[in-house]
Amino acid sequence: ALPQKVKIVEVGPRDGLQNEKETIGADVKIALVDMLTGAGFANIEAASFVSPKWVPQMATSAEVMAGIQRKPGVVYSVLTPNMKGFEAALAAGADEVVIFGSASEAFSQRNINCSIAESIERFREVAQAAKQHKLRLRGSISCSFGCPYQGKVEADSVADVVQRLRDLGCDEIDIADTIGVGTARHVQAVMQRVIREFPVERLSGHFHDTYGQALANIYASLEVGISIYHSSVAGLGGCPYAKGATGNVATEDVLFLMQGLGIETGISLDAVVDAGQYISQHLGRKAVSRAGNAIVAK
Numbered sequence: 001a002l003p004q005k006v007k008i009v010e011v012g013p014r015d016g017l018q019n020e021k022e023t024i025g026a027d028v029k030i031a032l033v034d035m036l037t038g039a040g041f042a043n044i045e046a047a048s049f050v051s052p053k054w055v056p057q058m059a060t061s062a063e064v065m066a067g068i069q070r071k072p073g074v075v076y077s078v079l080t081p082n083m084k085g086f087e088a089a090l091a092a093g094a095d096e097v098v099i100f101g102s103a104s105e106a107f108s109q110r111n112i113n114c115s116i117a118e119s120i121e122r123f124r125e126v127a128q129a130a131k132q133h134k135l136r137l138r139g140s141i142s143c144s145f146g147c148p149y150q151g152k153v154e155a156d157s158v159a160d161v162v163q164r165l166r167d168l169g170c171d172e173i174d175i176a177d178t179i180g181v182g183t184a185r186h187v188q189a190v191m192q193r194v195i196r197e198f199p200v201e202r203l204s205g206h207f208h209d210t211y212g213q214a215l216a217n218i219y220a221s222l223e224v225g226i227s228i229y230h231s232s233v234a235g236l237g238g239c240p241y242a243k244g245a246t247g248n249v250a251t252e253d254v255l256f257l258m259q260g261l262g263i264e265t266g267i268s269l270d271a272v273v274d275a276g277q278y279i280s281q282h283l284g285r286k287a288v289s290r291a292g293n294a295i296v297a298k
C-alpha cells in the first residue's frame with residue numbers, strides 16, 4: 001500500500017529561484033514565501049546562505065528570512081554549506097539547516113569546491129552547531145541517479161553518503177536527482193538500497209523534471225514507502241552547477257497526483273496555483289506546471 005499521507009517540502013524560493021539571472025527583489029521573495037505559508041506547507045526551503053559570488057541570487061537571504069511572516073509550526077529551512085552559512089542561518093532564525101553534499105566526486109568539486117570526504121568534515125562542525133542550538137538538520141545528496149560530469153553513479157555511492165550524513169546526526173536525508181535522469185526502476189533500486197541505511201520515513205525524494213520523469217519517479221518512490229517529496233511552485237528552478245538542469249517537479253502537479261491517489265498533503269492546490277501565477281508573472285513567463293496551467297485555463 002502507498003503511504004496515506006506525505007510531507008511536501010516546497011523548495012521554490014530556494015532551488016527554484018537560485019538560478020534566475022535577473023535579481024529578484026527580496027520583497028517579491030517574501031511575498032512568495034508568505035503565499036506558500038498560506039497554502040499550508042509544513043516545510044518551506046526559504047533561502048540559502050552560500051557565497052554570493054557563487055550564487056548571487058541568494059544574496060538577499062537574510063532580508064528574506066527577516067521579512068517573512070512565520071506561521072507557528074512551519075519549518076523554514078535554509079542551505080548552509082559551512083560555518084559561515086550556519087552563523088547566518090542562526091542569526092536569521094532558520095528552523096532547519098541543510099548541509100548539501102553529493103554522491104559524485106566530480107559534482108562535489110564543481111558545486112561546493114571540495115571532495116566528498118572534505119565536505120563531510122566541513123559539515124561535521126555545522127551538524128554539531130545545529131544540535132547545540134536545537135535546529136533541525138537535513139542532509140541533501142546531489143547526483144544520486146547520475147552526474148553531469150562523471151555520468152553513472154552507483155547506488156552504493158549514494159548509500160555511503162547516506163551513512164556519513166546519518167552519522168553526523170541528520171534528521172532527514174534527501175535523495176536528489178539533480179539533472180533529472182533517474183527513471184522509475186532505477187529510482188526504486190536506489191531508494192531500496194538507502195532504506196537499508198536510514199529510516200524510510202525520514203528519507204525524501206528531490207526530483208528535477210529535466211527529462212519529464214519526476215512524477216513517475218515520485219510514484220515509484222511511493223511504492224517503496226518514501227513519504228517526503230520536494231517540489232517547486234510553478235516548476236521553477238535549476239542548479240547553477242548542473243548545466244541544462246531544469247526545474248524541480250512542479251508542486252501543483254505533485255499535489256494533483258496526490259489528490260488523485262487520495263494521499264493527504266494538508267496543502268491547498270488552488271493557493272499554490274495562485275502563488276505560481278504570482279511568481280511567474282513577476283518573472284515574465286508562463287508557469288511550467290501542467291496542472292497549474294490547466295487549472296488557470298479552466
Ligand code: HMG
Nearest residue numbers: 049050051054081084085111112113140142143176178239
Ligand atoms: P570556497 O570558495 O571554496 O570557500 O567556496 P571559501 O571558504 O574559500 O570562501 C570563499 C569566499 O566565499 C570568501 O569570501 C568567503 O567569505 C565567502 P572572500 O573572502 O573571497 O570575499 N563565503 C561565504 N559567503 C557567504 N556565505 C557563506 C560563505 N562561505 C564562504 N556560507 C562554498 C565554498 C561552499 C562557500 C561555495 O562553493 C558555495 O557557496 N557554493 C554554493 C553552491 C550552491 O549554492 N549550489 C546550489 C545549491 S545546491 C543544489 O541546488 C542541489 C540541491 O537542490 C539538491 C539537488 O537537486 O541536487 C540541494
Ligand code: MG
Nearest residue numbers: 015176178239
Ligand atoms: Mg535541486
